[in-house]
Amino acid sequence: MTVARAARLSKQNSPRSADRRLFCFFGNVIIFAVSVVDLQTYSAAHTRQWGARLGALLSPGDVICVSGELGAGKTTLATGIGHGWGALEAVNSPTFVFVNEYSRADGNRLYHVDAYRLRDAADADSIALPDLLDNPNAALLIEWPERVLAALPPERLWVALRWIDEHTREIRMESCGPRYDWMLDRLRDA
Ligand SMILES: Nc1ncnc2c1ncn2[C@@H]1O[C@H](COP(=O)(O)OP(=O)(O)OP(=O)(O)O)[C@@H](O)[C@H]1O
Numbered sequence: 138m139t140v141a142r143a144a145r146l147s148k149q150n151s152p153r154s155a156d157r158r159l160f161c162f163f164g165n166v167i168i169f170a171v172s173v174v175d176l177q178t179y180s181a182a183h184t185r186q187w188g189a190r191l192g193a194l195l196s197p198g199d200v201i202c203v204s205g206e207l208g209a210g211k212t213t214l215a216t217g218i219g220h221g222w223g224a225l226e227a228v229n230s231p232t233f234v235f236v237n238e239y240s241r242a243d244g245n246r247l248y249h250v251d252a253y254r255l256r257d258a259a260d261a262d263s264i265a266l267p268d269l270l271d272n273p274n275a276a277l278l279i280e281w282p283e284r285v286l287a288a289l290p291p292e293r294l295w296v297a298l299r300w301i302d303e304h305t306r307e308i309r310m311e312s313c314g315p316r317y318d319w320m321l322d323r324l325r326d327a
Pocket residue numbers: 178179180181182183184205206207208209210211212213214230232303304305306
């Protein structure tokens with residue numbers, strides 16, 4: 138392998154930065170130091186690859202929030218997460234149905250919510266979001282989480298995607314809670 142190719146692969150596969158300088162607020166109270174993984178992807182497949190790494194780490198009770206503008210790559214990342222988690226069904230956008238439910242051979246579930254068309258946390262009841270969060274056998278993945286922020290638990294992984302150019306996206310993952318610190322530590326090792 139050439140040095141240039143090795144450098145390119147290393148650039149593609151390692152997070153650009155990982156630090157621990159932010160804090161997670163609940164009201165105006167600091168509740169967690171936030172761990173951060175910041176990386177760029179250079180294709181949809183590359184985003185799916187990172188999603189699959191994250192999905193493989195999910196357990197029931199986990200909450201993954203995926204934010205970003207239209208076309209930022211939220212559903213692309215979610216597809217990778219579902220694949221890495223082991224979904225038996227095809228993973229696609231729940232924009233029109235609000236919630237997709239995926240199953241796995243061990244009986245666990247992954248809920249994939251698109252909150253784009255919800256106005257506020259009160260609307261979260263209309264898609265039974267509290268019940269989805271209470272399911273002891275399910276993890277939850279939500280696009281447009283800011284729409285229903287007040288209905289989400291303070292412990293969560295927040296993934297923000299940003300469009301850089303046609304093929305490049307910035308992905309910033311911030312943990313809120315020790316469970317998600319652990320997740321980001323595993324991703325740094327990936
Ligand atoms: N690096 C990349 N990561 C993710 N998607 C990419 C990347 N480069 C190009 N794309 C393309 O960008 C588009 C992202 O669409 P996607 O549906 O995932 O976005 P979204 O954030 O879910 O949008 P919406 O809010 O409209 O549902 C896809 O067409 C994908 O192929």
